[in-house]
Amino acid sequence: MNGNTNSNMEKELVQEATTENFAFDPILYAAQYKSELLDNILPFWMEHSKDAVNGGYFTCLDRDGRVYDTDKFIWLQGRQVWCFAYMYKQIEQNPEWLAFAKHGADFLEKFGRDAEGNWYFSMTADGKPLIQPYNIFSDAFATMAFAAMDKADPNPRYKQIALDTFAHIIRRQHNWKGSYNKAYPGTRPLRNFSLPMILSNLSLEMEHILGAERVNSFIPTVIHDVMEVFYQPEHGLILENVNPDGSFSDSFEGRLINPGHAIEAMWFIMDLGERLGDKTLIRKAVNIMLNTLEYGWDKEFGGLYYFLDIKGNPTQQLEWDQKLWWVHVEALVALAKAYMHTGDAACAEWFNRVHAYTWKHFKDPEHGEWFGYLNRRGEAYLPLKGGKWKGCFHIPRALFQVWKTMEKIQQKNNAQ
Amino acid sequence: MNGNTNSNMEKELVQEATTENFAFDPILYAAQYKSELLDNILPFWMEHSKDAVNGGYFTCLDRDGRVYDTDKFIWLQGRQVWCFAYMYKQIEQNPEWLAFAKHGADFLEKFGRDAEGNWYFSMTADGKPLIQPYNIFSDAFATMAFAAMDKADPNPRYKQIALDTFAHIIRRQHNWKGSYNKAYPGTRPLRNFSLPMILSNLSLEMEHILGAERVNSFIPTVIHDVMEVFYQPEHGLILENVNPDGSFSDSFEGRLINPGHAIEAMWFIMDLGERLGDKTLIRKAVNIMLNTLEYGWDKEFGGLYYFLDIKGNPTQQLEWDQKLWWVHVEALVALAKAYMHTGDAACAEWFNRVHAYTWKHFKDPEHGEWFGYLNRRGEAYLPLKGGKWKGCFHIPRALFQVWKTMEKIQQKNNAQ
Numbered sequence: 001m002n003g004n005t006n007s008n009m010e011k012e013l014v015q016e017a018t019t020e021n022f023a024f025d026p027i028l029y030a031a032q033y034k035s036e037l038l039d040n041i042l043p044f045w046m047e048h049s050k051d052a053v054n055g056g057y058f059t060c061l062d063r064d065g066r067v068y069d070t071d072k073f074i075w076l077q078g079r080q081v082w083c084f085a086y087m088y089k090q091i092e093q094n095p096e097w098l099a100f101a102k103h104g105a106d107f108l109e110k111f112g113r114d115a116e117g118n119w120y121f122s123m124t125a126d127g128k129p130l131i132q133p134y135n136i137f138s139d140a141f142a143t144m145a146f147a148a149m150d151k152a153d154p155n156p157r158y159k160q161i162a163l164d165t166f167a168h169i170i171r172r173q174h175n176w177k178g179s180y181n182k183a184y185p186g187t188r189p190l191r192n193f194s195l196p197m198i199l200s201n202l203s204l205e206m207e208h209i210l211g212a213e214r215v216n217s218f219i220p221t222v223i224h225d226v227m228e229v230f231y232q233p234e235h236g237l238i239l240e241n242v243n244p245d246g247s248f249s250d251s252f253e254g255r256l257i258n259p260g261h262a263i264e265a266m267w268f269i270m271d272l273g274e275r276l277g278d279k280t281l282i283r284k285a286v287n288i289m290l291n292t293l294e295y296g297w298d299k300e301f302g303g304l305y306y307f308l309d310i311k312g313n314p315t316q317q318l319e320w321d322q323k324l325w326w327v328h329v330e331a332l333v334a335l336a337k338a339y340m341h342t343g344d345a346a347c348a349e350w351f352n353r354v355h356a357y358t359w360k361h362f363k364d365p366e367h368g369e370w371f372g373y374l375n376r377r378g379e380a381y382l383p384l385k386g387g388k389w390k391g392c393f394h395i396p397r398a399l400f401q402v403w404k405t406m407e408k409i410q411q412k413n414n415a416q
Numbered sequence: 417m418n419g420n421t422n423s424n425m426e427k428e429l430v431q432e433a434t435t436e437n438f439a440f441d442p443i444l445y446a447a448q449y450k451s452e453l454l455d456n457i458l459p460f461w462m463e464h465s466k467d468a469v470n471g472g473y474f475t476c477l478d479r480d481g482r483v484y485d486t487d488k489f490i491w492l493q494g495r496q497v498w499c500f501a502y503m504y505k506q507i508e509q510n511p512e513w514l515a516f517a518k519h520g521a522d523f524l525e526k527f528g529r530d531a532e533g534n535w536y537f538s539m540t541a542d543g544k545p546l547i548q549p550y551n552i553f554s555d556a557f558a559t560m561a562f563a564a565m566d567k568a569d570p571n572p573r574y575k576q577i578a579l580d581t582f583a584h585i586i587r588r589q590h591n592w593k594g595s596y597n598k599a600y601p602g603t604r605p606l607r608n609f610s611l612p613m614i615l616s617n618l619s620l621e622m623e624h625i626l627g628a629e630r631v632n633s634f635i636p637t638v639i640h641d642v643m644e645v646f647y648q649p650e651h652g653l654i655l656e657n658v659n660p661d662g663s664f665s666d667s668f669e670g671r672l673i674n675p676g677h678a679i680e681a682m683w684f685i686m687d688l689g690e691r692l693g694d695k696t697l698i699r700k701a702v703n704i705m706l707n708t709l710e711y712g713w714d715k716e717f718g719g720l721y722y723f724l725d726i727k728g729n730p731t732q733q734l735e736w737d738q739k740l741w742w743v744h745v746e747a748l749v750a751l752a753k754a755y756m757h758t759g760d761a762a763c764a765e766w767f768n769r770v771h772a773y774t775w776k777h778f779k780d781p782e783h784g785e786w787f788g789y790l791n792r793r794g795e796a797y798l799p800l801k802g803g804k805w806k807g808c809f810h811i812p813r814a815l816f817q818v819w820k821t822m823e824k825i826q827q828k829n830n831a832q
Contacts, residue, residue, distance in 0.1 A: 184545040
C-alpha cells in the first residue's frame with residue numbers, strides 16, 4: 001500500500017462521511033439487507049462451518065471460509081444455534097436451517113456443560129472441555145440457543161435446558177465470576193454493564209418459556225439498571241462500570257465507554273419500550289443512542305471507536321481505535337428502530353452514514369461474508385470471517401432486524 | 417492527518433529501512449544511549465512519578481507526565497525500584513536515586529503482599545489491595561526489586577524478602593495460576609515460555625543472594641527449557657506455548673510467536689553463555705535472535721510485530737500488528753550483545769536498522785520519554801508515557817545495556 005492509495009482512500013472516506021449521496025429509502029434498504037442475509041451470510045456459514053464429524057460448528061474461518069482452528073467456543077456455538085433456529089421460525093420453515101440449528105444444539109447438549117450444569121467457555125472439536133465455566137455469557141447464549149430451539153421445534157428437553165440455565169444465571173448474577181474473580185473483596189466493588197444489558201434482551205427471548213408475568217417482573221429492574229444506574233445524565237452516556245450506587249468511579253474501569261455496547265443496549269430497551277407501550281422510555285433510549293453515536297464517531301476516519309475513556313485519558317485497551325463489525329451492525333439496528341419509533345430525521349441521517357461506512361469497509365466483495373476487525377483507517381487487519389469472538393450472530397441478526405424494521409417503516413409511510 | 421503527510425512519512429520509512437545512512441559507531445552510540453538515559457529517561461520518572469503522599473510511584477503518566485490514574489501495579493512498582501537501585505549500583509552512588517528506589521521499596525514492603533507472602537497484582541494509591549495475587553510475575557519483579565535494593569544498600573530485610581519471594585516462585589512454578597487457572601485439567605496442558613524466560617534473568621539478578629552454587633544448579637534447566645523445549649529447530653523460532661514434551665500444539669496458543677519475548681530471552685541466554693564461557697550457546701542464541709528478527713520484521717512499514725501465528729493464521733490478539741516499545745529496545749540490547757560476542761556484520765546491520773526505527777518513532781522529542789504503543793504505521797495511537805504495563809524499566813535498562821555494551825565493543829576494537 002503506497003501513499004497515493006491512502007490519499008485516495010481518505011478522500012473517499014471524507015466523501016462517504018457526508019450523507020448527501022444517500023437517500024433513506026426503506027424499500028431499497030429492506031431489499032438490500034434481506035438479500036445479504038439470505039444470499040450471502042447464511043449460505044456462507046452453512047457451507048463452511050459445519051463439523052460433519054463431531055457435530056457443532058467450526059467458527060474460526062479464514063477469509064475464504066477455510067477452517068484455520070477447530071476449537072469450539074460456547075458463546076459462538078450457542079449464538080449460531082440461535083441464529084438458524086430464529087431464522088427458521090421468523091423467515092421460513094426451511095428444513096435445512098432447522099437441521100443445521102439442531103446440529104449445533106445436539107453438540108451443545110451432549111458436551112457443553114459440567115456436572116453442575118454450568119457451561120464451559122470452550123471445547124476441543126470433539127467436545128472435550130478446554131476452558132472452565134468462568135464466563136456467565138456462555139450460559140446466556142446457551143439459554144438463547146435452547147429457547148430459540150424450543151420455539152422453532154418445541155421440545156421439553158430444550159425448554160428444560162433453557163429454564164435451568166436461566167435459573168443458573170439469575171442465581172449467579174451478583175457474583176458471576178465466582179472463584180475466578182480476581183478483584184480483592186471490598187476495595188472497589190464495581191458493577192458491570194454487560195449482564196443487565198444481556199438480560200434486557202434475554203428476558204424477551206425467553207418469554208414463551210418464562211411467561212409474560214415472570215418477564216414483567218424482570219423488566220423494571222433491567223430498565224432501571226440500564227437507564228438509571230449505568231446511564232450518566234450529565235454526559236448523556238452509559239458507562240461500562242459504576243460504583244454499586246451507580247456513581248462514577250474514577251478508575252480505568254469506571255472511565256470506560258464502549259459505544260457499541262451502549263448503542264446495542266438501546267435497541268434492546270426500545271424493544272422493551274415497545275412491549276410496554278412506553279414512548280418516553282423509547283425517546284430516552286433514542287437520545288442516548290444519538291449522543292453515543294456523536295461521541296463515539298471517529299471524525300477523522302469515520303466509523304465508531306471500540307473503547308473510549310470518558311475523561312479523554314489513554315485507555316488500557318490497545319484496540320481502542322479499531323472498528324469492529326458488531327459495533328456497526330448493532331448501530332444500524334438501533335438507528336432503524338429509532339427512526340421507526342420516532343421518525344426523527346437525525347436517525348435517518350445517521351443510518352445513512354453508518355450504512356455507507358459499514359457496507360464499504362466490512363463487506364468482503366471477493367469471498368463472501370464480512371470482515372470483523374478493521375484498523376482505525378477502516379482497513380481489515382485480520383482477514384478472518386470468524387474466530388474466537390466473531391461467529392454467525394451479529395451480522396445475520398442485524399440484517400434481519402434492519403430488513404424487517406425497514407418493511408415496518410414502509411408500511412407506516414404507506415399508511416400515512 | 418492528511419494523505420500528503422502519510423505519503424511523506426512512508427517515504428521516510430522506506431528510506432530508514434535501509435542502513436546505508438548509518439555507520440555502526442560504538443563511540444557515538446555509547447554517548448547517545450548514555451545521554452538519553454541520564455538526561456531524559458531517569459529525570460522524567462524522578463520528576464513525574466513520585467507519590468509524595470502515600471509512597472510508591474504513579475506509573476500512569478500522560479504524554480507530558482501528568483498523572484491520569486493513580487492505581488499501582490506491582491509489576492511496575494517492583495521494576496522501578498529495581499531500576500533506580502540498579503543504576504545507583506552500576507552507574508554512580510547518586511543518593512537521590514537510592515532514596516527514590518527506597519521510596520518504592522518501602523511502599524512495596526508495607527502494602528504489597530497478602531498474609532501468605534504472595535504479591536498482589538495491583539493496589540490503590542494508598543496501598544489497599546485491588547487485584548489478587550494471580551500473577552507470578554508480580555512476585556518475579558518484586559524479587560528483582562529487593563535483590564537490587566540489597567545490592568545497592570545491603571539490608572537483611574531486603575535480602576529476606578527477595579529470598580522468600582524467590583522460594584514462592586519456585587514452589588508455584590509448575591502451577592502458577594493456582595485457583596485462577598481457567599484451563600480444564602488435562603485436555604491441553606501447555607507449558608508457557610514466560611516463566612523459564614524470566615528465571616533465566618532472575619537467577620543472575622539473585623546471584624549475590626543465592627550464591628553461585630545455587631545459581632549453577634538452576635542454569636542447566638533454564639537453558640534447556642528455553643533452547644530445547646520452546647525452541648523449534650525446524651523453524652528456527654521460539655514458541656510461546658508448547659506441549660509438556662516440547663512438541664507443537666496446533667492451537668491458538670501453540671501457534672503463537674511473540675518476537676519480542678524470544679529476542680529478549682536471547683540476550684538473557686547470551687548473558688548466561690558469557691557466565692559459562694559457552695561460545696556455542698551464545699552463537700545459537702545469536703542465530704535464533706537473527707531468525708526472529710527476519711521473521712518478525714514488518715517489511716512494509718518497518719518495526720517488529722507484536723504477535724504472529726507460526727502457520728500464518730489470524731491471531732486472537734487484536735494488537736498483533738502494533739509496534740511496542742519494549743520489543744524494540746530489547747532487540748537493541750540483544751543486537752548489541754550479539755555483535756559484541758560475535759562481531760557478526762549482520763548484527764551491526766540489524767542494530768542500525770532497529771536503532772533508526774526505534775529512535776525515530778518511539779522517542780518523543782517534545783515532552784521527553786518515549787511513546788510505548790505505535791500502530792502498524794509507526795504512529796503513536798496512545799500518547800501515554802506510562803500505564804498499566806509501561807513503566808520505568810525496559811527503556812532505561814536497555815539504554816544502560818546498550819551504552820555499556822558499546823563501550824565494551826569499543827574496548828575490543830581498541831585492543832585489536
